[in-house]
Amino acid sequence: MNEGLERDPSRWIDPRHDQVRVDGRAVGDETPRVVIAFHKPVGLVTTRVDPAGRATVYDALGDLGRWVFPVGRLDRDTSGLLILTNDHRLGERLTAPD
Numbered sequence: 456m457n458e459g460l461e462r463d464p465s466r467w468i469d470p471r472h473d474q475v476r477v478d479g480r481a482v483g484d485e486t487p488r489v490v491i492a493f494h495k496p497v498g499l500v501t502t503r504v505d506p507a508g509r510a511t512v513y514d515a516l517g518d519l520g521r522w523v524f525p526v527g528r529l530d531r532d533t534s535g536l537l538i539l540t541n542d543h544r545l546g547e548r549l550t551a552p553d
Contacts, residue, residue, distance in 0.1 A: 489523055491516070491539040501528045501537065512537060526550060 468475060475482045495501065499512050512525065516539070526538040526546045540546055 486521075486541065488542045488545070489519070489521060489540060490542065490545065491519075491523060493537045493539060495529050495534055495537045497532055497534045500531050501525050512539070 470483060493512060493516065495512055496515075498510065499515055500509050501512055503511065503513055505511055509531065521541060523539040523541050524546065526540060526549050529535055529537055538546075538549065
């Protein structure tokens with residue numbers, strides 16, 4: 456870990472091992488991670504708000520007390536497993552083609 460002033464904008468950090476501070480304050484994301492495995496029934500749309508007023512997966516889940524997003528999508532006429540999370544890294548890993 457570099458204890459001094461870093462000026463290289465291309466420097467990579469590993470948040471599991473490196474600590475970043477700006478003006479003496481730690482920078483990072485301490486948000487607890489949420490992952491929900493939801494069996495989406497036919498008839499719900501996989502969107503936060505539907506302009507047509509159709510029921511959404513968020514209506515079925517109710518108030519979770521925090522924001523989550525669907526990893527992938529299932530159309531209204533499809534039922535199946537839908538993962539919802541607030542963890543962007545997990546979402547990217549689950550959908551990346553490699």
